[in-house]
Amino acid sequence: MTGPVMEAPQPLERERLALRCDLSGLAFGTTADLSDVDLMVAQDRASAAIDFGAEVSAPGFNLFVVGASPDSLDEAVKALLEDRARSAPPPSDWVYLNNFAEPHKPIAMELPPGRGPGFRDAMRALVQDLKVALPAAFESDDYQARRTVIEQAFSQKQEAAFKALQEEATAADIAVIRTPFGFTLAPMKDGQVLRPEAFNELPEATRNRVHETIQGLEKKLEAILRSVPVWDKQRRMDLRKLGQETTENAVGHLIDELKAPFADLPKVLGHLEHVRTDLVDNVGLFIPQQGGEENQEGDAVVVAPFDRYEVNLLVTRPEGEGAPVVQELHPSLSNLVGRIEHVSRQGVLITDFRLIKPGALHRANGGYLLLDARSVLTEPFAWTALKRGLKAQQIRIESAVDLLSLTSTISLEPDPIPLGLKIVLFGERRLYYLLAALDPEFREHFKVLADFDDAVDRKDDAEVTYARLVATLARAKQLAPLDRDAVARVVDRAARLAGDAAKLTLAVEKIGDLLVEAEYWAKKDGAPIIRAADVDRAIAEQIRRASRIRERSQEAILRDIALVDTSGSAVGQINGLSVLELGGFMFGRPTRITARVSPGAGKVVDIEREVELGGPIHSKGVLILSGFLSGRYALEAPISLQASLVFEQSYGGVDGDSASSAELYALLSALAEVPLRQDLAVTGSVNQHGTVQAIGGVNEKIEGFFDICRARGLTGSQGVLIPEANVQHLMLREDVIEACAEGRFAVYPVATVDQGLALMTGSPVGERGPDGTFAEGTVNRLVEDRLATFAKARRSVVGEAGARELGGRVT
Incomplete structure (x- = not known):
């Protein structure tokens, strides 16, 4: 019995091949007449997320901004945050000060906004005053006179003791002799020291008396010598007390005067008292050494005497400027958390609190820090340090050397600084989802997702708004204005970049680049404005610069190196369409696909998968074919088929189900032994029910086959079959549209496999009638009959029992 007849699809009309921009509702001559529009246009969801993330103060509500082109989002987000930051209170200033008790642990001090520079300058002026006042105080007549009194008192006490000993010894005819090794006592006679020989000639009683006298004098000499260090210590104590008193008198009023401007800052007042105490306690560092007094801290002083009172102004923000918005383009560990620099002195690397440098976290503290997620992740230790800082809510300066424990050198350990800011990461969607899946701490710190739309719906007044966006970009880049036709051409290009006639891309960076190139060609022609021809030239040149691989691919086909027919018909052979994307440039390429069949165990062999050139999605598409065949033709028995499919002359990976x-x-x-038209190319995926489904890159695929056909000569019968669902995505080149309008090329929308098969074969496809059979002469009947022949042949070889046993196995 005959079923309903399946009609082949008809070519698309010109109007359905592209949706051209209509700006009739907007009165303007050039973009100079149009007002600006926010770069966040049509990004309500992302804008709301940014507003929420910026306002909520709870920890962890940092932002991750995602979009198709995250590099083009940072300027728009930065402008949005800067508007918000202007009305926010400025953050505190932070300074690092010398820790007089533990110099390797500098002290971090928080100051009100804008007060840091004044404190730094005041301390710098104090140091300059100290350099003058202290030497002058210690060179004064009063100090020198009092110092002389202390020195003379020590000398007089020492001389008096030795003089008394000398007189007692002389009265006993004993001489006190100073030698290079100390003092010695010797007997005298008539004022002359006796030689040992003369002394031995004296009577024994005399010698014993002299020995007793010398022993007594030696004890007194020893007592005097033991007293000298005590007297010298007293001298030094008196000198130190004098120095402290002199220092206090010299610097006390300077420090008291300095306190006045900072009377409202108790921390500053406390530090000034520490400075006063340190000056008094370490006066020996600031005066020339006299009387053998030594530097109390030795010769290797890391910080110069007066530098210890300097102020290291780490970050400051003048009052009235609002919160900071910082974008760190190189988020290395040191650029994020700060660093401690070193200087070479006498061949040795040394450092001090003045060499502590701020990082992006310090500069953005109290505001917003913008970072590229990929850059942070690729910098060693940067991601870990960022998370650690967010978790601890403080900035701790670390270096890679410290983290790796490569050295045990004592370095500075600056006080950590409290951290309170919003981190804004920019990245691709894939990167966001990978971090969310693989890093357990990620969701703890980045709880707000700002997902930017890649395109805006092309409806209502979207084109009018987009025209204003083009005007805004032109002014922002200081370009010449565009006339009406040029704006319309840019809008059309925006739809093509979106890959959808019903959408307009929001990748403003690409549109901005197009405007820059269009102005270049306008200037080449001496035009004062950008015209449609300039936009077309810019688009053509963009394609030309990136099209070398496309041209080589087309050349291989046109020279019959890569075999693709554009006329005639063949059994089991068809032109498939694929898309290649290299460096952001997409182009379509036709490829011959062939199929061979024989009796077998129901196996459809994907040669691409067998040699590991086929991706998982492509393999899935081939496996779906088995489901279609079983569902349509294996109603009573398993299919006895061995089939192979291959992309001919494909030497790289193949993926996708298009x-x-x-x-x-x-x-x-191949099964029906019905030839397929070679002047048609096909794209589209299929499900197990035979429905043709939408695919990507439809415009590029159509144009790729059109270019080959045009190069060989358009015959009027050539064309491309596309899924009906993809018609809404069409934004074809004007030359393709003209060829279709003139009947020299065609684009056919296909909803089902049967529709496509009817067009490709020119034969009726056939549907099952009420009796469950296909009509004689239809493609489906031919396929079913061929499969029945395969089953019979297979049964004759393996027998009925073997067929049942091997029905599900590969032979």
């Missing part, structure tokens, strides 16, 4: 409908046509053609 060729599955073409593979099915080739397979059915």
Whole structure:
């Protein structure tokens, strides 16, 4: 019995091949007449997320901004945050001060906004005053006179003791002799020291008396010598007390005067008292050494005497400027958390609190820090340090050397600084989802997702708004204005970049680049404004610069190196369409797909998968073909089929399911032994029910086959089969549209495999009638009959029992 007849699809009309921009509702001559529009246009969801993330103060509500082109989002987000930051209170100033008790642990001090520079300058002026006042105080007549009194008192006490000993010894005819090794006592006679020989000639009683006298004098000498260090210590104590008193008198009024401007800052007042105490306690560092007094801290002083009172102004923000918005383009560990620099002195690297340098976290503290997520992740230790700082809510300066424990050198340990800011990360969606899946701490610190739309719906007044966006970009880049036709051409290009006639891309960076290039060609022609021809030239040149690989691919086809027919017909052979993307440039390339069939165990062999050139999605598409064949033709018994499918002359990886409908046509053609038209190319995926589904890159695929056909000569019968669902995405080149309008090329929308098969074969496809059979002469009947022949042949070889046993196994 005959079923309903499946009609082949008809070519698309010109109007459905592209949706051209209509700006009739907007009165303007050039973009100079249009007002600006916010770069966040049509990004309500992302804008709301940014507002929420910026306002909520709870820890962890930092932002991760995602979009198709995150590099083009940072300027828009930065402008949005800067507007908000202007009305926010400025953060505190932070300074590092010398820790007089533990110099390797500098002290961090918080100051009100804008007060840091004044404190730094005041301390710098104090140091300059100290350099003058202290030497002058210690060179004064009063100090020198009092010092002389202390020195003379020590000398007089020492001389008096030795003089008394000398007189007692002389009265006993004993001489006190000073030698290079100290003092010694010797007997005298008539004022002369006796030689040992003369002394031995004296009577024994005399010698014993002299020995007793010398022993007594030696004890007194020893007592005097033991007293000298005590007297010298007293001298030094008196000198130190004098120095402290002199220092206090010299600097006390300077420090008291300095306190006045900072009377409202108790921390500053406390530090000034520490400075006073340190000056008094370490006066020996600031005066020339006299009387053998030594530097109390030795010769290797890391910080110069007066530098210890300097102020290291780490970050400051003048009052009235609002909160900071900082974008760190190189988020290395040191650029994020700060660093401690070193200087070379006498061949040795040394450092001090003045060499502590701020990082991006310090500069953005109290505001917003913008970072590229990929850059942070690729810098060693930067991601870990960022999370550690957010978790601890403080900035601790660390270096890679410290983290790796490569050295045990004592370095500075600055006080950590409290951290309170919003981190804004920019990245691709894939990167966001990978971090969310693989880093357990990620969601703890980045709880707000700002997901930017890639495109805006092309409806209502979207084109008018987009025209204003083009005007805004032109003014922002200081470009010449665009006339009406040029704006319309840019809007059309925006739809093409979106890959959808019903959408306009929001990748403003690409649109901005197009405007820059269009102005270049306008200037080349001496035009004062940008015209449609300039936009077309810019688009053509962009394609030309990136099209070398496309040209080589087309050349291989036109020279019959890569075999692709554009005329005639063949069994089990079809032109499939694929898309290649290299460096952001996409182009379509036709490829021959072939199928061979024989009796077997129901196996459809994907040669691409067998040699590991096929990706998982492509393999899935081939496996779906088995489901289609079983569902349509294996109603009573398993299919006895061995089939192979291959992309001919494919030497690289193949992925995606957009060729599955073409593979099915080739397979059915091989089974029915019905030839397929080679002047048509096919794209579209298919499901197990035979419905043709939408694919990507439809415009590029159509144009790729059109270019080959045009180079060989358009015959009027050539064309491309696309899924009906993809018609809404069409934004074809004008030359393709003209060829279609003139009947020299065609684009056919296909909803089902049967529709496509009817067009490809020119034969009726056939549907099952009420009796469950296909009509004689239809493609489906031919396929079913061929499969029945395969089953019979297989049964004759393996027998009925073997067929049942091997029905599900590969032979």
